[in-house]
Amino acid sequence: MDIRFEKRDVLKNKPDENKLGFGKYMTDYMFICDWSKDLGWHDARIVPEGPIEIDPACMVLHYAQETFEGLKAYRTAEGKIQLFRPEMNAARMIRSNERLCMPAFPVEDFVEAVKALVKVEKDWVPSAADTSLYIRPYMFATESALGVHMASSYKFMILTCPVGAYYESGLDPVKIYVEDELVRAVDGGTGFTKCGGNYAGSIAGQVKAEKLGYEQVLWLDGAEKKYVEEVGSMNIMFKIDNEIWTAPAGRTVLPGVTRDSMLHILRDWGYTVHEEHLAIDDLMKAGLEGRLEEVFGTGTAAVISPVGELRYKDDVVVINNMKTGELTQKLYDTLTGIQWGKLEDKYGWTQPVE
């Protein structure tokens, strides 16, 4: 891929590495590539980050043909920069795009574009503890038309922003509300894709949970509202009687890269892992009987998020006395150890950005 570079005159001031928060500061540059029926992918470029012009009839504004990804670049103790399994994100985006009738951006080009942009922005990769450069690839329909159809033009873009720990309070257990009315995904729908539309439909659940004093929503299956699926932007795992349970991914549940990595590590450690449907009634029962030992969410942004309380209808279950579980902590230390290059990467998951 030929990537054109357009320099900006004045670079931005970099924020304090200890006060980054999440997703607030965009770096100096962004990657853009256009697709049209006639030309395919063309005009790959890294240009100054800033507003882009789109037509008021731009199809994504009306019919939400949009997909995205999320990954990170990590600064190692030696000052090098590395990515974590970027091909997984590239391949997942192609599966999302297939479902939404959008063109595939090839895996090699995706990884090349990410590396090229991170290389340009290397001074933006922070080095304070728990910080990283968040990378947001996304694609959307750009054709101007008000009729519903597969668009004839698309844009693939990548933004980057330095981020701190997702939760300011560190590995503090969160309280989760089990949504028993609204649903996020149904079989045959777009649940397994990372698309903006899934999120648009989920905000009402998040608002409701927050009003009731909960930080996140645990979604049940869309057909029977009987089985646990995932949390907002994370997959979720349960440790019951020393075995691990998580919903099967790929149809209604998003196949998380963090989920896949955790399951690898857990199996490596000898745990029995059930990628099966788990009924909310059985989960709450295990909780009330004291057999629900640990619960944690997994995702790139927060890595791992311990869950300290679950509320389903009028039942409340407190997990591990609202403290981070031993296995949760060990998984966090192991995965972040590999990502920041502090532990040996025996799985071959990291790759340097030259």
Ligand SMILES: *Cc1c(COP(=O)(O)O)cnc(C)c1O
């Ligand atoms: C991104 C996302 C996840 C987590 O996936 P990772 O690849 O681990 O970051 C889980 N669920 C949903 C709905 C997501 O959008």
